[in-house]
Amino acid sequence: MDHGRADPVAAGRDANYLKRHPFEPDQVKQVIVRAATSAAFTVNNREMPDICLQHMIAVMMIDKTASFKAAHE
Numbered sequence: 001m002d003h004g005r006a007d008p009v010a011a012g013r014d015a016n017y018l019k020r021h022p023f024e025p026d027q028v029k030q031v032i033v034r035a036a037t038s039a040a041f042t043v044n045n046r047e048m049p050d051i052c053l054q055h056m057i058a059v060m061m062i063d064k065t066a067s068f069k070a071a072h073e
Contacts, residue, residue, distance in 0.1 A: 028061060059071070
């Protein structure tokens with residue numbers, strides 16, 4: 001995954017990975033996200049869904065993508 005992007009949530013989402021390795025959400029037992037401490041502080045368990053890493057990872061697994069629209073619904 002590309003951890004060099006300016007968007008801290010981007011550290012945990014890479015829609016291209018999902019295209020290369022398809023799966024169904026019910027197959028997932030665990031998700032491990034590695035991010036810089038500064039990025040984790042910004043996105044960890046936030047109340048605002050569009051900057052909450054946990055929410056965005058769940059949306060990404062269900063929608064099979066991470067879009068601006070999905071982040072802001």
